[in-house]
Each structure stands twice: as C-alpha cells, then as structure tokens.
Amino acid sequence: MHSLPSTVALGRMVPGAAARALPIHRAFLAPCLAAATKRSLSTSGPRMNILKGQKTDEKSSLGPGAEGLHIKDLPPKASVPVTTDNAIKGDWVLFHPVYTPEELRSVEVLFRESKTFSDKVAHSFVKIARWAFDIASGYKHKPLPPNASEMSLEELRKGGYLMDETQWLRRILFLESIAAVPGMVAAALRHLRSLRLMRRDHGWIHTLLEEAENERMHLMTFMTLKNPSLLFRAMVLGAQGVFYNAFFLCYMISPSTCHRFVGHLEEEAVVTYTRCIQEIEAGRLPAWTDVPAPAIAKDYWRLGDDAKFLDVVYAVRSDESTHRFVNHSLASLKYETDVNPFALREPDMTTKGSRICFERDEAAKFVDESHRLMQSKTDKPVEV
Template sequence: MNHNLATRLSGMLLRRHLGLTPICPTSTTRSVLEFSYPASRPALTGWLKGNSTLPTVNNEQKKDNLEMEKSSKAVVSSYWGINVPQPRKEDGSAWKWNCFRPWEAYTADVSIDIEKHHEAKTFMDKFAYWTVQALKVPTHLLFQRRHMCHAMLLETVAAVPGMVGGMLLHCKSLRRFEHSGGWIKALLEEAENERMHLMTFIEVARPQWYERALVFAVQGVFVNAYFLAYVVSPKLAHRIVGYLEEEAVISYTEFLKDLDNGSFENMPAPAIAIDYWRLPQDSTLRDVIVVIRADEAHHRDLNHYASDIQCQGHELKDAPAPIGYH
C-alpha cells in the first residue's frame, strides 16, 4: 500500500468517526468509500481486503443503525464517554427542565422573618445602606407598579454578586491552598437560586427589547463595579448585597399587596416554579412570589452574616457557611 492510499484510508476512517460522508470511490483507486454513518465494521473490513463493491448493510444492521441514530439525539457521542442521564419525576413522568434537576428542587422556608433589618451604625454600613437607597430611586421611577418588569431586572442583577463572590473566593482558595469553609458553594447556590427566579418570571412575561437593552447596560456596569468592590472590601460588598436583598423583600411584599387587592392578575403558577419549589399543582402566582420573597430573605441574612464575620476581624473560611435552602 503506497503512502497516498494509506493517507486516504486514514482520513476515511477519521471521517467515519466524525459522522461525515466521504465521496464515492473510483474504479482506479478504490481508496475512498461512500457509506452512511454509522457503517458496519465487517462490511468495511471486507472492502479493505479487496472487494470491488460497496459494503452492504442487512436489515438487522439497518435496525441497529436506526436505534443508534435515535439515541444519539438524547445522548452525547460515546466517543467522549459522556452519557447524559434522563431524569424523571417521582411519579415516573418525564422531566422536561434542563436548567435544573429533580434533586435540586426544594421546599422554601416561608416562616423566615421578612421584617428583619440590619441597623447601619458604622460608617461602612451607612455607606452601603445609602448606596442602595440611591440606586433604588431610578428603578422606582422607571417601573413604578410594573412589578413583573421590575422583578426581571432585579433578578438579572441579584444573580451577579453570588457568582462574582464565589469566583473570587474560589481563586483565593486556589492561591492560598486552603479550604473555603463552604462559602464558595453557598454563594454559587445563591446565584443559581436568583437565576431560577428569573427563569420563572420569563415564563410569565416576555421582556421587551428596551428592557433587554436595560439589562445589558445595568448588568455590564454592576458586574464590574461589584467585582472591584469585592476585591477592595468583601465585607462592604456583602453588606451592600444584604441591603439590596432587604429592598427585594420590600418589592415582593408590594407585589403581593397588588395581587391581593386585584391590581395585578393572580394567574396560575408556571410549571417550572411548581417543580422547582415543589409547590402544589393548583398553585398561583401569589404562591410563587411568597417563596421567592422567602429566598430573598435568606439571601439577606446570608450576606449580612458574611459581612459581620469579616467586620469582627475573621475570614469567611473561619465560620461555616449555611448551605442550601431546605
């Protein structure tokens, strides 16, 4: 076998693994084979031994190929050894959400105190508090009682601090060769929980183009600002988030008031919310807002607690982090 023929055969085999279809063979070289992926190895072996005809695939092989094609739609190619599980609900029905899995669902603790407030006494606390008060003025002027639009913007911003803080603590843990006390996971859980709030709201209301543009602008500024704030002073950054979450609790309380007095339609709860918070099937939007407000209250306490630890001269790793929302 000359060098050119060996090269072509190698390229043919590589194309077979990639699922590509080579060109038809010629009568002179017979070095390239036309076949449908996946082709059978016995047929290919027979052709390599000198058969002048194209490999044939019997009915049984066609059936196997069809089954492989069907399964390839749900499972990543076994070439990489990746098998994507297909989770199901407890009742055996199909799980249709790719953004979270059944074992990530939970029941929110709605008994948490929603009236709790951290009194700003130190200069740092007052700076954080009045920074948040200044930031909420333009949002209230813009959205007023349009709660759904306000909530979508709020959640796109609220999901940033946990991710930024978790990333920076992750890098710090790598640099110092030390544990994080569970805070990396706690902050990333917070970010994921806030993101699921947004995934719920977009099932109810689709944002307009100008609202999407506003999210781009606000998030672009806030990500960089919070990153710098966390690098300079993590305790200040956590205190700011604590006060932001206090405002979120207040905003959702106002949302509930308008739902109760009929100013906003109390529609059925989105299916994703029912599965994520394990709500009853007949739940309404009001039930969803109640559990989201409880989540925000937990985030409030988490970030104020993180700031208090560092204000006392300790690092986060010195105190265990509250993991999860169960």
C-alpha cells in the same frame, strides 16, 4: 488514605409533616462513594474550627436540607421526568429551600441598623442603587390617598398610586437580572483566592453559587409571563455591565462591605415582594389573581398542582429573606478565616424570616451545633 464518613440519613424538608420525616441518604465525595451529593465536603484529618479556635476532626456531613426530593432520592426504577423537548427537570439545580405554607407567611419586613462606617457606606450605595432601579424600571409606590376607597382601580393607576401587572413585571425582571450578579462574582473571587493561596475556602463558595442560581431561577420563572423587548434587554445589558464590574472591584477591596450591601439590597427586595403580595391579595392586580403557577415554579419550589402565581411570589419573597439573612451574617464574619455557618445547613425559615442575621458569636455557635449534629448522624468511617 483518608477516613471518610459513608452516608448520612437525615430528613430533608419537603412540604407536609409526613414528608419531613422521610430519611434521605446523602453521600460525600462522589468519586469515592456511590451517590452524589449537592454539597460534597472533603476530609483530611484534624482542622481548626476557625470561629472558635479549636481543633476538630474533619468528618464532613450535612445538616437537614430543605430542598425537597430530587431525582437521586427516587427509587432506582423511578423514571426521570422530562419535558417534551427532552430537557431534564428537577435535579439540575443546586440546593435551595422549599417552604411550607406556614413558613411562606413567616417573613417580616426588617432593616438592619448601620453601625460602622462600612455599614453606612453599603447602605448609602443601596439607596443610590434603589433610586436608579426605580427610574430604570418605572417603579412607583405612593401612599394611597384618603379617598382611595372611592376611586376606581384605573384612577388610582393614573394617579401614580398603583402599578399595573406590566409595570410590576418590568420591575421584577429588571431586579432579578441584577440580583443574580453578586453571588456569582463573590464565588468566583473566593474560588480564585482559594487557588492562589492553595487552601480551602471554609465553605463560602457553594453558598454564594446557590444564591446566584436561585436569583437566576427567579428570572427564569417570571420570564414565563413576559418576553422583554429589545430595549429592555439593552437596558439590562448596560446595567449588568456596570454593576458586575463595580461589584467585582468593590469585592476585592472590602468583601464585608459588599455582603452588607447585598443584605440591604435584599431588604428592599423583601419590601418589593411584600407590596406585590399585598396588591394581589387586595385585588389590585386582577390579571394575576387566578393565574396558575408556571411549570418551572412548581418544579423548582415543589408547589402543588393547584398552585397560583401568588404562591410563587410568596416563595420568591422567602428566598429573598434568606439572602438577606445570609449576606448580613456573612458581612459580620472575618472574610479571611471564619467558617461559613451555612455551609452544612441553614436555619429554618421562621428564623430567617423573623431575624435580620446571625452576629459573629451566634454564627460560631451555629457551626458548633452543626458539627455536633453531623457527628451524631455519621456512620463509622470508611477507608478509601
């Protein structure tokens, strides 16, 4: 018999102050309790707080989420939203953040200094990958000339100073088709490791799967604007085949180096989307100025009915800054023993957007804070 907490009433962050205060009940271990949860955590008595080396009662709970309302959170009589082709919307995705307008604009362009030999190796591989991606996608971003204000948009594009919408979309599609690989590879390897060793994973797998799906949803969103050619798809196929196998082998050798690599890669992604935002706001991508946000984006990020494509790019950039923060933080932990500090909750966007990562001692404090939070929110244990 295991002692399990019942449900936890915690605020899940949705845009708007009033919505933030809405209590949402989340359950644990769906087979045992009535409601399913996005992140189920089993309990089996005392365990070690790996980051602090202390024993704690393993009463699992969730910190405040940030993914907004899902179908499970609707009243019992609420209808399930469907599209004309009867595809279920909204609740078939994993946890992911939803941002307020203030959070969307809190992201900063940051770069982590390479301190160790492993860090330098990861950074060097990112430079190589960036060079290859730039060539494959035709990406270029030269500094504007002094007389840029006197030149027309067409002249700036012909001079190689600016890219048009088609070139930007090609870059983004290629980037997102590759960016969804690391999370899935890392999650699969940690899953298999957990099976081999027959012990728990310390919360890493779910976070890595969430990252993989989040990047894939970026691709699905931008695919609504363009259906790539067969040549482009062939390039993606080749790049994915090389990158998947290379990352697979590297992760078996040094997971920390691989997470540092992804952290640096996400730094570059934040730079790319920041430039895209600047180009749209400066009127240099006129075809995207008044384009409505795709329906899939409105559903995924809980955007308003009047959301524009620019709002989507802001949301994607915020996601990339989250991946930057998470992977740099995971790279600073001990792969074999440390608890994933983001298994129960994540910092708010102002933290993830303005800081590069948690160092190991900060991650330990965040885990302890999460434990205190869930102990203060749990109901009395239920015997099952």
